[in-house]
Amino acid sequence: MRLGALVLVASMLLIAGLYFVGQQQNLFSSNATLYAHFHDIDGLMPGNNVRFNGYSLGRVVEISPYNDSLIQVVFTIDQDWLKFISVNAQASLGTDGLLGNKLLEIDPGFPFERSIGNGDTIAVRRQPDMDAAMRTLNASNNNLLSISSDLKNISRRLSNENSLLQLLSDTSLSDNVRGAVVNLEITSAHTATITGDLQALVGDVRMGRGNLGAIISDTSLYSHIRQTIVNIESISDTLAVVSGDFKLLSQRATRGKGNVATFITDTTFVGNLNAAVNEIRVSAKSADETMNLLGQSRLLKRYKKRQLKSEKEH
Secondary structure, three states, X not given: XXXXXXXXXXXXXXXXXXXXXXXXXXXXXXXXXXXXXXXXXXXXXXXXXXXXXXXXXXXXXXXXXXXXXXXXXXXXXXXXXXXHOEOOOEEEEEEOOOOOOEEEEEEOOOOOOOEOOOOOEEEXXXXXXXXXXXXXHXXXXXXXXXXXXXXXXXXXXXOOOOOHHHHHOOHHHHHHHXXXXXXXXXXXXXXXXXXXXXXXXXXXXXXXXXXXXXXXXXXXXXXXXXXXXXXXXXXXXXXXXXXXXXXXXXXXXXXXXXXXXXXXXXXXXHHHHHHHHHHHHHXXXXXXXXXXXXXXXXXXXXXXXXXXXHHHHO
16 A cells, blocks of 8 residues: 555656646647747757747757758747747847846737737847857947046046146135126226227217218218319329429529529629518519508508408408
């Protein structure tokens, strides 16, 4: 009886284990076969689980070369789950835990188009290259090392007495900056005043006020300037003629011809001219005395009074 009980218990445990293993491997349910083509299976092996949204619904059956660059993975899933997998679903490789076995993951397609069928091929989502990621991480680590070294040098320089940090920690710097700000405010106020004055000046110029405004806004100024230039040109032409005549006159005087030459070269002419001037002075003095005598007459006094009266009325 003990032997029979032991055999019965062992048989029941064996049946339960087989059922559990068969349930995990979908041995007692109708399965559908699907295909996926990978460039790199990254250690995937037959018998690894197939998961859909975290649920194990099949296993990898076979792994074989498809061509010179692809590897075909054949896997089975529970046929009841086919209606939940879209034709635009993607297969990818994952890990069961941090250091667990490899597994095949099926990502549901979005948006859902139609259900996948038995024997269909699922698209593969390209896996990130871990070697490339490690190389990038290595380069990033080297860059971080260089940055940390630079930061160390910068911090060492900032700790010196003549560094920017010492300048910022100077308490008198704030007073100097405050004074500079006050001076800037005063300067800006003066600048605003000057700007207002300039604006008013420009406004007056535009309105034609003041001398500058009159000069700029006077439309007749151009014609006057042009006429002045014409007059200057005419005067220059006249001066050219006069200079030519004066040149001819000087040449004649140099040769002793004409009155000018006589005036310059004749020594007796100056004496005669002085005598004539003296006689003119004596005659002018006599005429002046005569006019004074005439002015004292009654007739001329009345005439002067009338003249003054008429000037006042005008």
